[in-house]
Amino acid sequence: MSTLRPSDLAREHGLSAQAVRNYEQNGFIPAAERTAGGYRVYTPVHAAALRAFRALVAAYGHALAGRIMTELHRGDLDRALEIIDRGHCQLLRDRETLDAVRKAIDHLTPAADIVADRSPGRTIRTVGELARHLRVTPATLRAWEAAGILAPARDPATGYRVYHTPDVRDAELTHLLRRGGYDLPRIAAVVEQIRTAGGAGAVTAALDEWRRKLTARGVAMLEAAGRLGHYLRDHPDGPLRTSDDE
Template identity: 35%
Template sequence: MADESVLRTVDVSRESGYSVQQVRDLERLGVVPAAARSSNGYRAYAPVHVRALRAYRGLAGAIGPVAARQLMAELWTRTVAEAAAAINAVHAGLAREREEVVRAQQALWAIESEAAHHDAAEGGDTVDDTMTITELAAALGVRTSTLRFWEREGLVAPDRVTSLRARRYDPSAIGAARIVAALRGSGYGIPAVRDIIDSLHSLEEGAGTERARHILLKRLDDIAARSVQLLRAGADLAATLDSLTRDGARA
């Protein structure tokens, strides 16, 4: 298929896997640039539209359709350097999500060890020492208001040790916050998270840990699947950036 080819809507539908109506809707939403119009008024697409739709499919699998639509629409208004940076940020975001789930697993192991030996485990969150609310929010990628909400809901219990009663999070609270963040990221509501956190801190052997361990492993599998979707979109995203270069965008 040569770059000079003119494609009908039905051709783009067949090549991209989207229905004719979906192709039109995604064009209207800015996922692909507006098609040219032939002399008789019909849409005249190009191969770049097909590649952009395929790239969108992979992005939607990696970060969700809403975020993917926003990113694809923005790519057409950015320089090549800006567009490449936006795509790199998606990769970095997935890597950060995985890192936080691994840290949550380490926190879970520490809690299990403490319950079994009645002593704090070495490693895991012990290396974090204490954190302020601002530091912990930045580490988890959440707002400070989110941490305050978790505190009100009984999910995380910081200490207040300064003269201004400012929050300080010890390793135990940091570990709980990491687990809460991972569970919330997996789609669990506050009541379910509270139930798991409460059971983790009970002294009943194995209480809650198996459920939490299963959720975290499933979360890692989900992130891995989303990463694969992003990798599959790579060639089509590269073709999209090439089109920006051909259209005169400057890095």
């Protein structure tokens, strides 16, 4: 099997040789053999692992890509696949949330109607219920409130926050845009536009941008699956080698 230097692996991806060594140290690629002089010796197996890792980074982010590769190199394929499956589930959930927000935008009402909609007879959620609905913490909802994004009413008897239908819509939109990389001040401006008549234009553009990001992530997942499948299929002496293979 041909041998490669750290710089050979690094050059393909525009990395430094030190970055490749760091990836090895962190378990993202298999451990290298050493020469008598202590120099690392890489092989096409390492090159395939690095391609898989870099593709996973584009699809799932650096942290999850690292976890997938380290689980593989521990020999736990099922755990690695579980992380990948959760990534696909999150992508689907993001698509569903995006569609839900688009439908909400199609039926936006003027600010006066939204205020009127905050009547006690409407279905409401406590901060805990809304947090569970969005899979965030109550502290996150309070941070959104501090940023001017959410403006829940207060129960006159208890003083606790209560969230009416428009608040839930605003929270869902905020959750989506946060996942899209938007900062809180920008989200606050978008939500304020939604609260006023004719304010859907900016959020429609933001959702179009997020749709493109979701599509790009889906394509990146396909690329990562191909790279990872290649690594596992064509390099039996790689991460899933057993004693019977030796």
